[in-house]
């Protein structure tokens with residue numbers, strides 16, 4: 001099956017009982033047992049629900065893995081994955097990971113004894129230099145948020161394998177349409193499905209796909225034990241979103257290319273961050289491991305004041321956190337998504353006060369270009 005076909009025909013489609021072409025929403029908590037322990041595969045919806053199961057099968061197929069799991073948010077998914085480790089274990093993470101990932105590692109899971117080191121994983125030597133006897137995993141976000149740095153996943157997988165570590169990849173920005181980390185050697189891929197997979201700013205969800213039976217059993221045990229599951233209605237909305245992921249990603253990308261061209265030549269823009277630009281420091285790696293460069297662009301307008309003026313003037317770019325939806329969004333990472341990272345650390349990473357991030361939507365690109373032109377003037 002090719003990629004767009006798989007998004008529509010992967011997993012479980014329709015309902016064998018009625019012929020309905022859409023998977024029904026099984027809004028149910030418990031299931032009748034014929035006798036004690038005799039049931040049709042479902043006992044209680046925390047453990048398993050047919051609508052959630054259909055979504056889990058779909059994402060498993062789309063990410064080319066062994067089993068899929070749906071959670072109530074991206075953070076619930078990330079936290080569940082971290083529960084695979086024990087107190088005293090150590091994980092190496094990308095330094096500009098999603099702010100919430102940094103927060104859960106440094107303010108919550110650290111209290112339970114899980115140790116974390118944040119390094120620039122776009123240089124594999126930095127990962128290797130930080131491996132300790134208690135290191136259990138490498139956790140990579142690529143492209144990163146908001147600077148769109150790229151880590152070579154094949155190289156990271158090679159290192160992880162040599163050193164007996166798990167490789168975990170947050171694939172939220174690329175989506176499986178553009179990048180399939182398990183096929184490149186990762187063991188676990190996860191998503192904030194709130195973003196591109198849902199795609200319509202109407203559902204908060206997280207997804208995980210693992211590459212082995214062992215990890216599938218362990219993660220299902222954690223999902224059922226800790227209970228951060230996705231409800232049936234949200235599971236259904238997410239399946240609906242995933243069906244159009246291919247055409248949406250193609251269109252996000254086409255619009256983004258034109259916007260990047262415009263930004264690069266604009267005198268008010270000091271710097272543009274986009275992995276599709278030949279000037280991007282990791283462009284060659286991006287070309288090797290991604291089928292497309294995505295719809296996220298960051299650019300620096302020089303100061304916080306100028307950035308706030310721009311945000312106040314745009315009409316079609318909605319000022320909001322989040323990304324990956326049909327509507328174009330604009331944000332100021334230093335004051336919004338990355339506000340939970342201390343200022344000194346932000347400056348170290350290059351997340352300046354003048355850095356603006358846009359998530360290019362599916363509007364007519366001419367409207368978006370005119371809007372940016374008037375707001376930057």
Ligand SMILES: *Cc1c(COP(=O)(O)O)cnc(C)c1O
Pocket residue numbers: 073074075076098100101141145170172173191192193194195204205206
């Ligand atoms: C939004 C986001 C998350 C967190 O997901 P939620 O669904 O908001 O809990 C994790 N990683 C990345 C890259 C994100 O953009």
